[in-house]
Structure formats: structure tokens, C-alpha cells
Amino acid sequence: MKISADFDSGNIQVIDASDPLRVQLAMRPDLNSYHFQWFHFRVEGLQPGQRHAFSLTNAGQSAYNKAWDGYQAVASYDQQDWFRVPTRFEDGQLHFELLAEREQAWFAYFEPYPRARHERLVAQALERGAELVACGRSLEGRDIQLLRIGAQAAAPSKLWLIAQQHPGEHMAEWFMEGLIERLQDPHDAEVQALLSQAEFYLIPNMNPDGAFRGHLRTNLAGQDLNRAWQSASVERSPEVLFALQHMQRIGVDLFLDIHGDEEIPHVFTAGCEGNPGYTPRLAALEEDFRQRLVSIGAEFQTRFGYPRDEPGQANLTLACNAVGEAFDCLSFTIEMPFKDHDDNPQPRTGWNGARSKKLGQDVLTVLAQMVGRLR
Numbered sequence: 157m158k159i160s161a162d163f164d165s166g167n168i169q170v171i172d173a174s175d176p177l178r179v180q181l182a183m184r185p186d187l188n189s190y191h192f193q194w195f196h197f198r199v200e201g202l203q204p205g206q207r208h209a210f211s212l213t214n215a216g217q218s219a220y221n222k223a224w225d226g227y228q229a230v231a232s233y234d235q236q237d238w239f240r241v242p243t244r245f246e247d248g249q250l251h252f253e254l255l256a257e258r259e260q261a262w263f264a265y266f267e268p269y270p271r272a273r274h275e276r277l278v279a280q281a282l283e284r285g286a287e288l289v290a291c292g293r294s295l296e297g298r299d300i301q302l303l304r305i306g307a308q309a310a311a312p313s314k315l316w317l318i319a320q321q322h323p324g325e326h327m328a329e330w331f332m333e334g335l336i337e338r339l340q341d342p343h344d345a346e347v348q349a350l351l352s353q354a355e356f357y358l359i360p361n362m363n364p365d366g367a368f369r370g371h372l373r374t375n376l377a378g379q380d381l382n383r384a385w386q387s388a389s390v391e392r393s394p395e396v397l398f399a400l401q402h403m404q405r406i407g408v409d410l411f412l413d414i415h416g417d418e419e420i421p422h423v424f425t426a427g428c429e430g431n432p433g434y435t436p437r438l439a440a441l442e443e444d445f446r447q448r449l450v451s452i453g454a455e456f457q458t459r460f461g462y463p464r465d466e467p468g469q470a471n472l473t474l475a476c477n478a479v480g481e482a483f484d485c486l487s488f489t490i491e492m493p494f495k496d497h498d499d500n501p502q503p504r505t506g507w508n509g510a511r512s513k514k515l516g517q518d519v520l521t522v523l524a525q526m527v528g529r530l531r
Contacts, residue, residue: 157201164271165264165326167370168197171213176203182214186371188378191219193418194324194370196264202256209253210263216248219372223418224250227495228506230267233258238267240506266416266494267509269320269329271368274361277333278303284340289357292398295376298364300395302402305339306355313354313409313527318399321381321475322373323366325416327492327512332360332414334513338520350524357406362395382413383471385478396475408483409530412519413475414490421495422460423507423515425488428480430465431472441486441530448525454518455497455511462491486530490519 157176161168171180185192195212202208215224224245229252232238241263243252254261278301282288285305292300317335319328339347339356361367365376374380379392388397417424427442428434449456470477480487492515496506505511 157199159197159199161197161370163198164368165194165196165268165370166198167192167195176201176206176208179208179210181210181212183212183218184370186366186374186378187369187376189371189374189380191371191373191380193218193220193223194265194372196262196268196370198260198262200260202254202259202261204256204258207253207255209251212250213248215245215250220418221248223494226421228252230264230506230508232262232264232267233260235262235268235270238264238508239504265324266326266507267330269326269333269367269509271364273333274329274364277329277336277360281305281336281340286336286340290398290402292395294363294365294395296365298368300359300362300364300398302399303336303358303360304355305336305351305358307351311351311353311355313530314357314407315354315410315412315523315527316357316403316408316479317412317414318359318362318475319414320360320367321362321395321413322415323363323369323375324372326367327416327494327507327509328414329360330509330512331490331492331516332358333516335516335520336360337513338517346524347520350520350527353527354409354523357402359399362399382415382475383473385475386473403479403483408479409485410523411476411479411483411485411487412490413479413488414516415492416494417491418494420460420491421493421498423454423456423493423497424458424461424491426462426476426491427489428470428477428487430467430470431477431481432468432470433481433484434467434470435484438480438484438486441526442488444526445486445488445522448522449518452518452521454522455500455515456518457497457499490515
């Protein structure tokens, strides 16, 4: 048996692979950070017809160790079809197993969004008429593309979406793929009407270094980008600085920051109710957004989510709060689960890339309904 993680978003340490029925592994922490929870590795030399078992021995020390209850790892034989496998969290270790059908398989915390797919997404968007407004650089020099999708003439509303500030939250770029594909469908009358009133500014991947290195939470410097929106710097968080500089130049009328949540098995939003500048107008827009997303039948709910901030107590280092406060606009964090959306469980896949894409497309329906009243 050969176990490897020397590839895009790979993360694993082999402790003991001498017994294929009880392979002992560990997750590698983010560079310059204590965070870890993401894993992604390939196993060669499986015996078809035999049940192979794997244990993540340091799961109990991971960043969100309470999130393992109810979680199931994902596996794939071809890196296209990802499915959940029997998993249990016990005595501080995460145990999962696979009744092998082929000699090689991949395992991951969530269906990965590869860097090669990201490059194809950007290239195809540009071929279909998107504009590359600017290209920032990560600490390791990877491209951070800012795309504009809109009509030729400037539209009155500037709608911003960013994804994967936390690099292990791969569902975020799946969401962006679905959104971009629908935005560029010339036969979608609803989207074309939206684009007559709004232009979209999109950063599909804010943290390419962390994503490539198999990080959960941080960039190369060990910085959580979603805690850097009051202190962005060239030295530690050029990714955030890049986004902020262009927001200040262009303006923002709506901001959505796309994420994944380890613990909560539901799709939900977090708003700006704790911001000092939060007003009844913004409260009404938030409620309208949520209710419209429910009413169109999207995989979304409003019962479960984070505790609401008390008035004036928002953490303004978070992108959602910082942008909402600075631009007096409707600003949300959209959270998708690493587990399943328990309001509509799909045991074979759990929440996955395809469902993330569909949510991105459904959000456009809500924006089309609301664009005329964002200000």
C-alpha cells in the first residue's frame, strides 16, 4: 500500500501503514498556524473486495474537534464522483473505512476544488465575455483574479462575491462556479434582466496558497484572512489588501462572502446585526434576502446558524462586517456544511460540489428580485 498527498490540496501524515486494515494517519497543521482539519490523500494498492480502515489519530486535537460527530469522510475512485464512507469519531480519533472496488482511491474532508479547475473556470469566463479587472498576487505569487461580469456599459449596482478565504472550504468555489456559469448563460432571461441593472465583481479564490498547500484556515503566513479586514498588509495578507483596494475604487452595493462550516449540518447566512452602522433598512434587506431564498425552494433554512451579535458588538475584522459597515450595504456570509444539509439529506454524497453550484445559481434568482432596492 502506498499513501501520498504530494499534490494540489494534499494533506496527510502517515503514522503506520503496515496493517491495511488499520492504517494510522494524522492531519498536518497549516503552515505557521495551529489550525488543522482538512485532509486529502491518495491510496494505491487497495485490494478489491477487501475492507480497508483508516484512522486520523489527531482528530481530537483539530481546530473544530466537536465537528466530527455526525461527519462522514468522502472518497472517490476517479476524482469526479465523490461519495461518503462509513465514519465514526471515537476516543479522539476519526475512523473511516472503504470496501474497495478498485486498487486506487482518494479520500478527503470534502470534495476538493482543484487549482486546475479554477484556472479553467477563469479562462472559460474570460472567453465568454468576463473582464479581468485586476490580478493580485498571493504571498507565494499565485494569481488572485478579480473578474467583472456585466453589460458593456457600467450598471448602477456593484455586486461583490468572494470565496475560499478559508482554503479548506472548497464548497465555496464550487458555489462560485455555479454562479459564474449561470451569469454567462445568454438564454437566461432572469439573469439578463439582472445584468441590465448590476455588474458583478467576483474573486473565485481568495487564498490560493492555502488551498494548494492543503490548509484548513490560513494563508502562507498563518493569517486567517477573514480576521484581517481591519489590518490588511502586504506582509501578511496581500490577498485581503487587494480586494479592499478595488472595493474602495469601484464601490460596493452588495457583498457576499462564501464559506463552509464544520459543525452545523445546514445551509445558513450570518449578517451584520452587530455592526455600529446597522439600520432598519439593512435589517429589512437581510430578512428579505433570507425569506426569498427559502421561498424559491433553495437548499437553505433560517432556523439554525450562528448566535446573533448584540448591537454594536460585531467583530469588524470579518469581511462581512467590515464591508457592510464601510459601504452601508447588504452584506452576508453564506455558510454551507461539510456534513449534509439535514433539511434535505442525501446520504450518498452529503453536501457536495453539485449542491454548492446549485445554491450559487439560486442566489442569482434572489438578487434578480432584489437588485432594484439594494439602495
